[in-house]
Amino acid sequence: MSAILSLDSFLSATATFGEAVTANDNTLVAQARAGDQQAFRVLVQRYQRKVYGVAFGMLHETEDAMDVTQEAFIRVHRYLDRFKGSSSFFTWLYRITVNLCIDHLRREGKAQTVDYDDSVSHPEHESGGQLLPWSMDTNPAKAMDRKELREAIDRALSTLSVKHRAVILMREVEGLSYAEMARVMQCSKGTIMSRLFHARRRMQVALLDVLEEKKKTAA
Amino acid sequence: MASRDDRDLQRYFDGELPARRARQVRERIETSPDDGGRIAALESMQEAVRDAASHAADRADFDPLWARVQRGIEREKPLPLGERLGYWMRRWGVVVAAATAVVLAVIIVLRPTDLPPPRNDVVIESLDVGPEAVGTIFTISDEAGDTGKTTVIWVTETSAEGEQ
Numbered sequence: 001m002s003a004i005l006s007l008d009s010f011l012s013a014t015a016t017f018g019e020a021v022t023a024n025d026n027t028l029v030a031q032a033r034a035g036d037q038q039a040f041r042v043l044v045q046r047y048q049r050k051v052y053g054v055a056f057g058m059l060h061e062t063e064d065a066m067d068v069t070q071e072a073f074i075r076v077h078r079y080l081d082r083f084k085g086s087s088s089f090f091t092w093l094y095r096i097t098v099n100l101c102i103d104h105l106r107r108e109g110k111a112q113t114v115d116y117d118d119s120v121s122h123p124e125h126e127s128g129g130q131l132l133p134w135s136m137d138t139n140p141a142k143a144m145d146r147k148e149l150r151e152a153i154d155r156a157l158s159t160l161s162v163k164h165r166a167v168i169l170m171r172e173v174e175g176l177s178y179a180e181m182a183r184v185m186q187c188s189k190g191t192i193m194s195r196l197f198h199a200r201r202r203m204q205v206a207l208l209d210v211l212e213e214k215k216k217t218a219a
Numbered sequence: 220m221a222s223r224d225d226r227d228l229q230r231y232f233d234g235e236l237p238a239r240r241a242r243q244v245r246e247r248i249e250t251s252p253d254d255g256g257r258i259a260a261l262e263s264m265q266e267a268v269r270d271a272a273s274h275a276a277d278r279a280d281f282d283p284l285w286a287r288v289q290r291g292i293e294r295e296k297p298l299p300l301g302e303r304l305g306y307w308m309r310r311w312g313v314v315v316a317a318a319t320a321v322v323l324a325v326i327i328v329l330r331p332t333d334l335p336p337p338r339n340d341v342v343i344e345s346l347d348v349g350p351e352a353v354g355t356i357f358t359i360s361d362e363a364g365d366t367g368k369t370t371v372i373w374v375t376e377t378s379a380e381g382e383q
Contacts, residue, residue: 037289044288048281053272062279070284074291146270153271171233172268178235197229203264 025089033080044073047090050174051097057157057169058101068104072097087183094176095184098166105162144214156206164199171196228254232261343370352376 023031023042031039051072055065075096076083083092144152157165163185170176170184178189178196185192230236231244248254348354357371 041285044285045281048284049276049279052279052281053276056275056279057268057272062275065275066279066284070287070291073284073288074295077288077292078295149267150271150274153267157268168268169272172265173272178233193226193230193235196233197226200229200261200264203268204260207264207267 026085029080029083029085029089032077033083040077043076043089047093048073050090051093053173054094054097054166054169055101057173058098058162058165059104060154060158064104068097068100071100075100088180091176091180091183094170094174094180095186098170098184101166102162144211148214152207152210153203155210156203159206160199160202164195164202167192167195168199168203224254225257228257229261232258343372346372348374 023039025043025046028039028043032043048069052065052069055068055072056062059065059068072093076093083089157168160168166185167181170181176184178192181192181196182189185195227236227240227244228248231241231248236244248258343356346354346356353375355373355375357373359369359371
C-alpha cells in the first residue's frame with residue numbers, strides 16, 4: 001500500500017515537474033514567486049548554460065563564472081517580486097548577470113575603466129574603421145584549428161572593454177536584438193549599435209593579430 | 220564613427236534593417252565582393268564566438284549548481300525570532316559581552332573619587348527618651364573619612380542599665 005502511495009506521489013511529482021519544464025517563463029516566474037521551488041529549478045536549468053556562457057566570456061575564469069551564475073540566480077529569486085514582466089525574464093536575467101560580471105571585474109581591478117565613448121568620433125577608427133572582409137587566407141576561422149580559434153577568441157574578447165565584451169556575447173552567442181541589449185545595458189539602441197560595431201571591429205583586428213603571430217611562428 | 224554603409228551592413232547582418240532597406244543592402248552585397256567578404260567575416264566570427272562559448276559551457280559542471288542556488292536562497296530566508304536571536308548571540312554574543320565589560324571597567328576607573336561630603340539632611344535638635352532613661356547621640360566617621368557618617372542614638376534606662 002505504501003509502495004503504491006509512494007509511486008503515486010512520485011508520478012504526481014514528476015508530472016508536476018514535467019508540466020513545469022514545458023511552461024513558459026512568465027508562468028514559471030509566477031509559480032516561483034508563490035513559493036514553488038520546482039518552478040524556479042526549471043528556470044535555473046533552462047538558463048544555466050546561457051548565463052554561464054556570458055559569465056565565462058566576460059570573466060574567463062571557470063570558478064568565477066560559476067560563482068556569478070549562482071549569484072545571478074539567487075538575486076533573481078530575491079527580486080522575483082520586482083519582476084513585472086514588461087521585458088522578458090531572459091533579458092532581466094541577463095541584466096543581472098552582466099552587472100554582476102562588471103562588478104566582479106571592477107572589484108578585481110580587471111575592468112578597463114576607460115570605455116570607448118560611443119558618442120564621440122574616433123579618428124583612429126575613421127581611417128581604417130570599416131568592418132574587415134576576410135578572404136580565404138586571412139580568415140582566422142579557416143587558418144586555425146578549432147582549439148586555436150577558441151583560444152584566439154578568448155584572447156580577442158579579453159582585449160575589449162567590459163561593455164563591448166557584453167554586447168558581443170549577447171549578440172553573437174544569444175542573438176539578443178538591439179532593443180533587448182539596450183534594455184540589458186540600460187542605454188539607447190544607437191549606443192548598442194555603436195558599441196557592437198566597435199567591438200566587432202576590435203575583435204577582427206585582434207583575431208588577425210593572432211593569425212599574423214601564428215604565421216610568423218610557422219615561418 | 221562607422222560609415223553609413225558599414226552601419227547598414229551590420230544592421231543587415233543582425234536582422235535589424237527594415238525590409239525595404241534590407242533588400243537594397245542584399246542587392247549591394249550580391250554585386251560587391253568586398254561587402255560580401257565583410258558579411259562572411261561577420262558570420263565567421265559569430266560562429267567562432269558561439270563555438271567558444273558553447274565549448275566553455277560544455278566543460279562546466281552544472282550538477283551542483285541547483286544545490287548551491289538553493290543554499291543561497293535558504294540563507295536569505297528570515298529565521299524565526301528565537302533562531303535569529305540564537306544566531307545573533309552565537310555570532311555577536313562574545314563581542315557584546317566583551318564590549319559591556321570594557322564599558323563597565325571604564326566607568327569604574329573614571330568615576331570621581333573625591334565626592335563631596337554627604338549633606339546632613341536631618342538635624343537632631345533634642346532627644347526625649349522619657350523620665351526613666353538617658354539618651355546620648357554619637358556621630359561616627361566612616362573608614363573613608365569624610366565621605367560618610369553614622370549617627371548612633373544610645374538610650375540607657377536608669378532602672379535597667381545596658382538595654383538599648
